[in-house]
Amino acid sequence: MPGPFAVSLKHVVTPSPVHVKIRQQRTAGGGACSLRLLCSITTSYELQMIGGPGLQVGEEEGHADHVIALHDVDLRSHDACRAAMLKLLSSLPGAGPASLLDPAAGEWYEPVLAAAADGIVSQLQPVTSGEGYAFDVSLCIGESFKYVQPEALLLACEQAEIIPTTSQAPVVERCAVCMERLPLPSPTPTTEEALLSLPSCGHTFHRRCIASWFQKGSTCPLCRRDMMYCLLDAEKRFGLEREDISSKKRNRDMAS
Ligand SMILES: [Zn+2]
Ligand SMILES: [Zn+2]
Numbered sequence: 001m002p003g004p005f006a007v008s009l010k011h012v013v014t015p016s017p018v019h020v021k022i023r024q025q026r027t028a029g030g031g032a033c034s035l036r037l038l039c040s041i042t043t044s045y046e047l048q049m050i051g052g053p054g055l056q057v058g059e060e061e062g063h064a065d066h067v068i069a070l071h072d073v074d075l076r077s078h079d080a081c082r083a084a085m086l087k088l089l090s091s092l093p094g095a096g097p098a099s100l101l102d103p104a105a106g107e108w109y110e111p112v113l114a115a116a117a118d119g120i121v122s123q124l125q126p127v128t129s130g131e132g133y134a135f136d137v138s139l140c141i142g143e144s145f146k147y148v149q150p151e152a153l154l155l156a157c158e159q160a161e162i163i164p165t166t167s168q169a170p171v172v173e174r175c176a177v178c179m180e181r182l183p184l185p186s187p188t189p190t191t192e193e194a195l196l197s198l199p200s201c202g203h204t205f206h207r208r209c210i211a212s213w214f215q216k217g218s219t220c221p222l223c224r225r226d227m228m229y230c231l232l233d234a235e236k237r238f239g240l241e242r243e244d245i246s247s248k249k250r251n252r253d254m255a256s
Contacts, residue, residue: 011105012106015139016140020120020135024133033073034070040064040139040141041100041140046145050149070084075121078121082117152234154211172204176222192208199230201222205221
């Protein structure tokens with residue numbers, strides 16, 4: 001089930017160009033090769049907290065080097081090289097809360113697979129088919145995680161189940177943030193018309209208005225009820241590692 005962090009915690013992987021080189025020629029016949037991936041991963045976190053300044057680079061920068069290998073693989077075709085590289089990439093430990101091949105990070109690895117396959121196949125082609133070679137593929141990866149707390153709070157409020165029944169819900173005619181009259185709820189609202197009723201108090205605002213309100217604070221603009229509990233609940237439900245990122249920052253803020 002996708003939690004609020006699927007959207008609010010952005011996972012970006014940026015690879016450098018790959019370098020492919022033949023390490024050694026093997027005398028064994030059959031054309032089987034070995035493939036080694038030398039990968040260097042630098043991880044960074046960026047955080048934007050409610051009421052804080054914009055996106056800031058977190059203090060937890062990390063770096064790790066990995067060397068993993070496949071032996072006796074057939075690398076004579078483009079497809080075979082891609083498959084072997086994908087196998088190596090998928091066995092790399094994710095440096096952060098998610099795996100490197102996390103779909104949320106996009107298909108960053110496609111150009112990497114293609115470049116590695118091109119490099120291997122072009123070096124193998126002039127070689128007689130009976131010989132095997134050991135290839136090294138070097139790759140540097142920058143992995144960053146962006147946690148935007150105002151966005152996370154908005155999503156947590158949308159997904160919270162504690163909404164008053166219609167008989168108890170207060171009738172709100174105007175958005176207390178922009179003071180404009182609220183449109184009637186529509187099943188297919190435009191971005192401008194989209195509404196959000198906050199959990200527990202049921203006060204309704206334009207979604208875009210409450211989104212900008214949450215940049216500065218976590219309370220309902222009308223009744224001042226603090227909505228932060230929704231985010232804390234969501235963090236608990238959707239993964240402790242991701243909670244760690246924001247709670248470390250919270251603890252640091254409280255200490256200072
Ligand atoms: Zn509004
Ligand atoms: Zn309220």
